[in-house]
Amino acid sequence: MRRLFAAVLTFLAIVATPASAQPPRYLISAQPMQDAPPGVQAWRVQYWTTNGNGQRLAVTGIVAAPMEAIPPRPRRVIAWTHGAWGVAEKCAPSLSPNFFDYSAGMDAVRSGYVVVAPDYIGLGSPTMHPFLVGADTANAVLDAVRATREIPGAAAGSSFAVWGESQGGHAALWTAISARSHAPDLTLVATAAAAPPTDLAANLAQGSDKNARALLLSFALHSWSTLYGFSLDPIANRTNQGIIRRLSENNCVSFNKKPKLGTILGILTVARATKNKDIAKIEPFASFERANSVDPARVPGPLLIAQSSKDTIVAAAVTRKFAKAVCKRGTPTRWIDLTGDHGASAKDSAQETIGWITARFDGNAPPNDCRRI
Known part of the structure; x- marks a missing residue:
């Protein structure tokens, strides 16, 4: 009943607002998922974004939140940016029955977060996926966070962190670069990247x-x-x-x-x-x-990087070189050494990453490992 009441109030507020004063709408649809894990409510979403050329596109993703009453204050948000699933439309993570099993970022829901997981452009939608294309991907991530705020049951706030793995690490870093210019209505509090392609x-x-x-x-x-x-x-x-x-x-x-x-x-x-x-x-x-590599001079802090020394896909030496360049800019950087394989980078560092993100939301001073990187 409380959720229904909140939804009605949201609808009335939209209707009562003059058209000229209405904020832009990003959410197209949010369909409740019946196969969400215990304690989790989730929606398959479709929303509007734009590519690097300004073309408006309808794209997809998944939003998950705790299965609890709407809190008095907006929930904290994490944008989970997935690794490589492919470039064909059918490869969208939101279409996979293994989505929750292979999306480490969803672990944050248990800590009270709303987690939004965009498919990016072209996965789950009929256009070519811009693989490792920075600006296009960042737009899709930021607009997914905006769309999530339009789901009453999610109760998402405007402050968010971004956390990604592999291709999603690249996406997370580009989202951090683009956040202020593309989505000034949102506040980025932290960026975490596991095994990110950078160069x-x-x-x-x-x-x-x-x-x-x-x-x-x-x-x-x-x-x-x-x-x-x-x-x-x-x-x-x-x-x-x-x-x-x-x-x-x-x-x-x-x-x-x-x-x-x-x-x-x-x-x-x-x-x-x-x-x-x-x-x-x-x-x-x-x-x-x-053009689509990550410029370390443009990445804002605080930043967390998790990287395995045994990664056979994203070479540790390349990631470490990037981290050193970020550190030279004076950006507080947390570095997590891993020893597992590439595909387990986010899972193996999940507990520490979620704790680090929570500390950033709490306003604690970020740790800095630049001296040992």
Whole structure:
């Protein structure tokens, strides 16, 4: 009853406000989920965002909140930015039955947070996913936080933290860069990134797992060539270009099953075809990688980075170099050393990360590990 009453008040407030004074609306729909974990209420959402060219797009995601009465004060918000699930529309995390099992950020709901998990542009929506494209992704994250505030049952406030893993670490850092300019109505209190790609040229070249590198490179090449018309001719012949396209269109990242034989053969073919290709020296890909890498001078603090020394996909040396550059700017940086594999980076650091984010919301001074990074 209390939730219904709050929803009615929200509706009346919108109706009573003159059209010229109404704030922009981001939420399109919020459908309650019946398969949320115990103690959690969740919604599949559709909302409006814009890409880097200003085009308005309808995109999707999931919002989760504690299964409790609406509190007297707005809830704290964490934007969870997911790692690579693929670039095809069907690869949206919100469409997966494994969403809650493989989204470490959802653990924060148990600590009282509203967690908003955007799919980004093109996952769950009919347009090409801008893979590792900074501004487009940041817009989708920030507008997801705005849309969440329009769900009465979520009771989300305007202050938020962003926390992401792998591709989502890149997304989190770009969200921090863009927050003030794109969403001045929101207040970013903390940024956490687990195994984040930062220097895209170095990340796509230095990961020691050549097969994972080939799949991720396929995702990037297919995304960028489709969206921006970049020719793949300097990188692969027509046969191998077809393999890159099929790998990207037909495959999502598998968490609990082995890839099909055709996928394995395709990855091996791309790995051989690109073995001696330095994308960082081939235009326009080289300039695009630089433009969408993370500039350490633009990342505001406080910042947390979690990185495994044994990561075979995001090389630890690249992440450490980025952290050192951030530290030279005087940005308070918490560094968490991990020893697990790449895909467990957020899970292995979740308890410490959530505690660190809570301390930032509480107004405590951030710890600084720059001397030991």
